[in-house]
Amino acid sequence: MTSIDQAKQAVRDQVWRLLEREGAVPRGSYGKIPGFDGAEATAERLAGLDLWKRAGTVKANPDWAQLPVRIQALKDGKLLYMAVPKMATLQPFFLLDPASLDVPPEQAAEKKGAAQVARRVGVEDMRPIDLVICGSVAVNRSGARIGKGAGYSDLEVALLIEAGLVTDQTAIVAPVHQLQVVDENIPETEHDFSVDLIVTPDEVIECPNRRRPQGLVWEDLSPEKIGAIPVLAALADAGKDAQE
Template structure:
């Protein structure tokens, strides 16, 4: 089954089963699901979570419980500015600079700008844990997103900035309906998952799939590079070598 068909199948199943949660419909997005908080709590039981001081997380609704828990545990959370459009292309949510009564609202899409500091490439620390949103995943760590490619691109940017490497843990939280065994082989730019966490179980994938080697410049149009200052910077650094 190809990626597009798998996405549609999972979106349909989440909707028809009643397991999808706001925002509706689940189609065309990283779908929110029942008991997403339980999946976040299960992720937080891992040693990799406990050891992480810095977390880069996607901004979508099903991973909001993980972002909230991270802040409440004193971890610094980074979220990408939409489409990496600004020179300071990441939001830094430092719980030491956020009032306790704002810790739940701070990592939401609608409030992050009010509580975060935007940081540029030179201000980004090493990331200990990456949390990704998914539409479909396998127990072997293959992942399919919503089809726009930004999650994998953000990871490649972090690679280019030496903020992540092959030893950085990458995890996703999903509903059981999103875990399937009929995914196609990942493309060369697809980032495999080390953990697939559902409300019912935690899968350490021991993924056989390699991490991407970095930015695939041949797949990036001049227009997309021009839209993202961080890509222009990394391109210029590459050309200067």
């Protein structure tokens, strides 16, 4: 573990313990993207913003914490891309189109519901993304964020940037509990992205220091990680073939 990894883990540990100590999350939330008290109010606050109202396409992670935002997106008629957990298929996103759903948004937006009713798509079949909703363990007011450490959010965003689907016009939003907004410096590496907006049950924070990778940072990916994610393995093989 590098010094940056250790620093990030220290912030995660601090926030997880604080959330549990204050009763802001269910028991057993340590080690996860925490579902938090006020998640529904956070989704309502986000839905009142102009950037939400303008957005036609939303990409969200599949964690329980962001379920109210995914439900809101479908209720508001937005095309929703939801990451397949652990990017475990060659088509690593679920496509949820509210115009063609035959189950309630509350069911479709859940992980199990999406797996049953959504079509899996790859980047070649996706539309440009207006809004990215990213699960986070901690964020600071400059926009730096930390997930739970698995790296899937970074990979999803990098993949979409590389495909030209996340651009400078795309806003990245972190819906979190107020206790997840920290004052500490959060170290960032080449593959990390920052958020443009933090939304809590209590406030909306505009973040000034936008940071995004140019795409996938292959040097930061181990052979094991590439091999475990089918879309990365396919891209790596295609790259090798192009060099031969």
